[in-house]
Every structure is written in C-alpha cells, then in structure tokens.
Amino acid sequence: MSTDKADPPVKRRRWVLPAAAFLLLLLALAGGGAWYGWQRYTGPGPLAADSQLVIARGSGVQAIARQLAGAGVVRSPYDLMLAAKLRESAQRLKAGEYAFTAGMSVQSVLDLLESGKTVVRRVTVPEGLTSRQILVLLEGEPGLAGTVDPVPADGTLLPETYHYSWGDSRAEIVARMQEAMRKALAELWPGRAAGLPVTTPEQAVTLASIIEKETAVASERPRVAGVFANRLRLGMKLQSDPTIIYALTGGKGPLDRPLTRADWKLDSPYNTYVADGLPPGPIANPGLASLKATLNPEAHKFLYFVADGSGGHAFAETLEAHNRNVAAWRKIRDEQGETAAQ
Known part of the structure; x- marks a missing residue:
C-alpha cells in the first residue's frame, strides 16, 4: 500500500493565492498600459496653436514622426511611429502642406496624413498685367516650384484666382491660365454682337487688352x-496711351515717367497714335469683363474720352466737346497738384 499522501488543502491554497494575485497584477498592469496607450493615441496633443507644416516628398514615417514631434504636434516621435505601425499606415502617409489644429490627437494626425487633404493655397492674378508681370507674381508665390520658359504671349493668360497646393509647378498654373483663356474665348465668341470691327478672337483679345488698360x-x-x-469703323486711329507705354517698355512693366510729345511720335506698330x-x-x-465688353460694346456715337477726375471718364461725340472735357480735366489735375504740394 502506497504511503504517498496528498498535500493538505491549506497548503494548496497558500500556493494558489499568490499566483492568482500575481496574474491579477499582470492583467492590471496590461490594462493600465493599454488604457495609457489609448489615451496617448486619442487624447489631446501638445500643439498650443494651429500650425501649418510641409511634409517633404519621400519622407518616411520616422522622419515624419521626428518632424511633428519637433514642431510640437505630437509629444514623442515614438507615439506616432507605434500608432502608424499598429494601424499599418506607414505606407499611406502622403507628402504636402498640412494644417494641424491645436490639441490634435495622434489618431487625428494620422487620419489627416493618410487623407492627403493638404492646404489649398490661391493666387489672384489681376486683370491688365502683361505675361512677364504675371510670371514675376508667380515667382513670389510661396509653395510653387520651377520656372516658366519661354514667356507666354501676352493675351494668352486669363486673369483669375487660381488654387494650388504646395509643390505644384508654376508651369502648371500658367497652363491652366492658358486653358482658361481658350475656354473663355470659345464660350464668348459665338455670342458676339453683329457688325464688330474685329473679325477674329485674336483681334478681340488685342482690343480687350487696350480697353482693360484704359479704364x-x-x-x-x-x-x-x-x-x-x-x-475702327471710321478708320480713325485709336490713339491709346497704354499702347505707347507697351511699345516703350516691351511689356516688362509700367513706365516710370509721364508720356511726352516725343513718345506720341514713336515709330512702333504698337503706337496707335501713329499706326x-x-x-x-x-x-x-x-x-472676362473686358472681353465681354469688346464683343458686346455699348452702341453710341462717342469718339473721344478723357479722365474726369473722379476715376472715370468724360465722353464726347465731337472734337470740340472733347477739347472742353480735356480743358476741364487739366484744371482738375492742376488743382489736385497744387493741393498735393500744399
């Protein structure tokens, strides 16, 4: 008969109780760690104020995490790196300029970087600029890349507000402006008034450019x-000062002095006092407004106009009436000059 005896129940309980307590401790620690990690992932981040950052093309998750931590968007690069690994988003993070809001969580940061919803910038091109001036404007626009060569012909770019993202090329913006002008002409030309003295869309753009500069x-x-x-119908010269300025500057910019009598005699096909x-x-x-006006001009008998001192112009049907308007404008100009001198 065996002499082995089972452990007393009390002794087994002494062993089981410490093991259970240790297991509960591990579970508590694991739960606490999971809770802490979830808070780091979903809780408010350290960013105190809204901020915009550019994530460069080719940046890996480690570089992005360090950049965001350095900018105070996340507390630690490891927070973002671990979260990206767990949600398998490392390969889905997109480059570009992003707007990070104050207190943004790691979860929201990754959602944004995965979405590719970058900052939309815009550049407004005023009417009446030459193509050279427009390129200078684009050169000073932050976020655009590359150069444009050759300079597009004047009259081929439609002035408007154009949207772009960081890293877009200037050539792409110019191509969009060219396409916008082609589209505008294609839509406006069929609706032109009958009997116009311009017979092609190109001539219409030329006349519209003069109108744009005149008022x-x-x-x-x-x-x-x-x-x-x-x-044009009567065969009269257009006699437009802006055409002389263009002839003198070559479209590079405004003239830094008043026109002289010698300028009006300039031998140039762009001088509409001569040609x-x-x-x-x-x-x-x-x-667009000048293009529309060119293709649907107001019907009247006016042949002359001159500044009226209010920002607009006085119009006349006869040279005699025009000369009176000119005299009135010169008086206003002289009075304004005296007031400025005082």
Missing part, C-alpha cells in the same frame, strides 16, 4: 469698347 471702372468698359469700335487700326497683338492679359 479700371467696370461699368465703363462697354462704353470705352464702343468708342474704339466707332473709331492705323489695332496693334500687332495684345498689350496685356485682359479679364
């Missing part, structure tokens, strides 16, 4: 267009 008052553009249409009809091409890039 900044939108309501006046159809009336100015009517004046030039009347002159008949339209100049060889546009002197600027006109906007």
Whole structure:
C-alpha cells in the first residue's frame, strides 16, 4: 500500500493565492498600459496653436514622426511611429502642406496624413498685367516650384484666382491660365454682337487688352469698347496711351515717367497714335469683363474720352466737346497738384 499522501488543502491554497494575485497584477498592469496607450493615441496633443507644416516628398514615417514631434504636434516621435505601425499606415502617409489644429490627437494626425487633404493655397492674378508681370507674381508665390520658359504671349493668360497646393509647378498654373483663356474665348465668341470691327478672337483679345488698360471702372468698359469700335469703323486711329507705354517698355512693366510729345511720335506698330487700326497683338492679359465688353460694346456715337477726375471718364461725340472735357480735366489735375504740394 502506497504511503504517498496528498498535500493538505491549506497548503494548496497558500500556493494558489499568490499566483492568482500575481496574474491579477499582470492583467492590471496590461490594462493600465493599454488604457495609457489609448489615451496617448486619442487624447489631446501638445500643439498650443494651429500650425501649418510641409511634409517633404519621400519622407518616411520616422522622419515624419521626428518632424511633428519637433514642431510640437505630437509629444514623442515614438507615439506616432507605434500608432502608424499598429494601424499599418506607414505606407499611406502622403507628402504636402498640412494644417494641424491645436490639441490634435495622434489618431487625428494620422487620419489627416493618410487623407492627403493638404492646404489649398490661391493666387489672384489681376486683370491688365502683361505675361512677364504675371510670371514675376508667380515667382513670389510661396509653395510653387520651377520656372516658366519661354514667356507666354501676352493675351494668352486669363486673369483669375487660381488654387494650388504646395509643390505644384508654376508651369502648371500658367497652363491652366492658358486653358482658361481658350475656354473663355470659345464660350464668348459665338455670342458676339453683329457688325464688330474685329473679325477674329485674336483681334478681340488685342482690343480687350487696350480697353482693360484704359479704364479700371467696370461699368465703363462697354462704353470705352464702343468708342474704339466707332473709331475702327471710321478708320480713325485709336490713339491709346497704354499702347505707347507697351511699345516703350516691351511689356516688362509700367513706365516710370509721364508720356511726352516725343513718345506720341514713336515709330512702333504698337503706337496707335501713329499706326492705323489695332496693334500687332495684345498689350496685356485682359479679364472676362473686358472681353465681354469688346464683343458686346455699348452702341453710341462717342469718339473721344478723357479722365474726369473722379476715376472715370468724360465722353464726347465731337472734337470740340472733347477739347472742353480735356480743358476741364487739366484744371482738375492742376488743382489736385497744387493741393498735393500744399
């Protein structure tokens, strides 16, 4: 008969109780760690104020994590690296410029980087700039890359507001401006008024560029267009000062002095005081309003206009009436000069 005896129940309980307590401790620690990790993942981040950062192309998850930690978007690069590994998003993070909001969580940061919803920038190109001036404007626009060569012909770019993202090329913006001008002409040309003195879309753009430079008052553009249409029909010279300025500067920018009598005699096909009809091409890039005015000018008998001192112009049907308007403008100009001198 065996002499082995089972352990007393009390002795077994002494062994089981410490083991159970240790297991509970491990579970508590694991639960606490999971809770802490979840808080680090979903809780508010350290960023105190909204901030924009550019994530460079080719950046890996480690580089991105260090950049965001250095900028105070996340507390530690390891928070973002571990979270990216667990959600298997390391290969889905996209480059670009992002807007990070104050207190953004690691979870929200990764959601944003995976979405590719980068900051949308915009550049507004004013009407009446030459293509060279537009390229200078784009050169100073942050976030755009590359250069544009050759310089696009004047009159081929439509001034508007264009949206872009960090890293887009200037050439791409210019191509969009060219396409916008082609599209605008294709839509406007069929609806032109009958009997216009311009016979091609290119001529329309040339005349529109002159109208654009002659007045900044939108309501006046159809009336100015009517004046030039009347002159062209009668075979009169356009006599537009902006065409002389373009001839003198080559479209590089504004003239840094007033025009002189010698300038009006300049031998250039762009000088409409000397040359008949339209100049060889546009002197600027006109906007939609000037294009519309050119193709649907106001019907009237005006042949002349001059500044009226209020930002607009005084119009006249006869040279005699025009000379009176000129005299009135010179008086206003002289008075304004005296007031400025005082």
